[in-house]
Amino acid sequence: MWKLLGQLLEGTVVSLEVFTLTLVFAIPLALPVALGRMSRNPFVRAPVNLYIQVMRGTPLILQIIFVYFAPYYVLGLSWGEHRLAAVVVAFAVNYAAYFAEIYRGGIQSIPKGQWEAAKVLGFTRADAFFRVIVPQVVKRILPASANEVITLVKDTALAQVVGLAELFRVAQNASARQFSTTPIFVAGAFYFVMNWVVSEFFVRWERRLEYY
Amino acid sequence: MDVVQVEHLSKSFGEHTVISDVSFSVHRGEVLAIIGPSGSGKSTLLRAITHLETVERGTITIGGIRLVHDGVYADPATLRRALLQLGLVFQDFNLFPHFTVLRNVTEAQVRVLGRDRARADEVALGLLDKMGLAGKASAYPGALSGGQKQRVAIARALALGPQVLLFDEPTSALDPELTHQVLEVIRALAAEKMTMVVVTHEMAFARDVADRAMLIDAGVIVEEGPARELIENPRNERTRAFLKRFSQPRGP
Numbered sequence: 001m002w003k004l005l006g007q008l009l010e011g012t013v014v015s016l017e018v019f020t021l022t023l024v025f026a027i028p029l030a031l032p033v034a035l036g037r038m039s040r041n042p043f044v045r046a047p048v049n050l051y052i053q054v055m056r057g058t059p060l061i062l063q064i065i066f067v068y069f070a071p072y073y074v075l076g077l078s079w080g081e082h083r084l085a086a087v088v089v090a091f092a093v094n095y096a097a098y099f100a101e102i103y104r105g106g107i108q109s110i111p112k113g114q115w116e117a118a119k120v121l122g123f124t125r126a127d128a129f130f131r132v133i134v135p136q137v138v139k140r141i142l143p144a145s146a147n148e149v150i151t152l153v154k155d156t157a158l159a160q161v162v163g164l165a166e167l168f169r170v171a172q173n174a175s176a177r178q179f180s181t182t183p184i185f186v187a188g189a190f191y192f193v194m195n196w197v198v199s200e201f202f203v204r205w206e207r208r209l210e211y212y
Numbered sequence: 213m214d215v216v217q218v219e220h221l222s223k224s225f226g227e228h229t230v231i232s233d234v235s236f237s238v239h240r241g242e243v244l245a246i247i248g249p250s251g252s253g254k255s256t257l258l259r260a261i262t263h264l265e266t267v268e269r270g271t272i273t274i275g276g277i278r279l280v281h282d283g284v285y286a287d288p289a290t291l292r293r294a295l296l297q298l299g300l301v302f303q304d305f306n307l308f309p310h311f312t313v314l315r316n317v318t319e320a321q322v323r324v325l326g327r328d329r330a331r332a333d334e335v336a337l338g339l340l341d342k343m344g345l346a347g348k349a350s351a352y353p354g355a356l357s358g359g360q361k362q363r364v365a366i367a368r369a370l371a372l373g374p375q376v377l378l379f380d381e382p383t384s385a386l387d388p389e390l391t392h393q394v395l396e397v398i399r400a401l402a403a404e405k406m407t408m409v410v411v412t413h414e415m416a417f418a419r420d421v422a423d424r425a426m427l428i429d430a431g432v433i434v435e436e437g438p439a440r441e442l443i444e445n446p447r448n449e450r451t452r453a454f455l456k457r458f459s460q461p462r463g464p
Contacts, residue, residue, distance in 0.1 A: 116306065
């Protein structure tokens, strides 16, 4: 039993690596994507729109396979043992598309009067965006973002498709060895605890922004 | 010298002409009331002066700086310089809800004028005191009444030291007793010879506080003159019809 828990913890570390690195890259990457999606220039908007449609319209598991194998078949280059890097690229590019749509909804929900007041007061567009609009957007998009981050915790299980020994893969292997479903249900409890932490984090953040 | 000069201004939304060849000036130290029916173009006129709407034709000069000349807009740096000469107070306040009252009044001073925060706080607290809001500096806008919000918005605009303050129906979103608070503040500013342009439906206020009044209907200036005279003895038939609707609320 202790041995199993040790293995599952190792898998959890890998899952948390995928989780953390995905957020580190996807959260900032989503901002230019959202702005591109709202661009008045159709040559910017159309490709960004296509990218979002593809990311949302095809299975993430397929995107992971594509990112891992396409360089080899097209360019003869292999990720080799850098499975984590390949997985993080696929996850970050996928999640950036979802976050971008959340950002866009948030930005467009801010009344036009906020932009106008900032402009008349002489703020540059960048100052208006980052000091006036973004803080209000953050508050509005927290619930939707929490959903996305919780989904990400569970989606990390898809990383096993290219052989990454994340939590669920480790649990499945243990189940197969022991002819028992216990390990995968224990892994389920691990995911539940991780998501409890995530949702607790968002609850507190929302509470901190309740002052206005 | 004229603080704001508008010459041959025209603006349309698609086929619909909102402002048609409008010219007028705002003299230093005067209060100009702009009155007229809803949809007459008076708010659009104010929004054109503050560059929230762009015009197709005409010239706008603010404090000697050309904002737009014959329909051609100045470069961004000049635009910003021109816009800093004026302050705008909106109908629905547009305070920044995530900032305290104090920060609402200091933020542009620090970011735009480059004032240090201590000096900006001093200016802001002085203005809030003048607006009767001395105790509200650390409150958030969400905790204020409409009348208080509008007075914060006036302080926010004044903090940048504009040459002219423009009001776009500043009391239309307020209850009658809150309207009074805001009008008193504008009245006090008028006594200090602050140059102001007020788009309003408060005829008694326009008559008593404004030096000049201008009636706009269907995008043109119908009549213009000393406020009291225009409102009490309008010469133009359309002015008379408009003012009649105000003095006699429609009955059964």
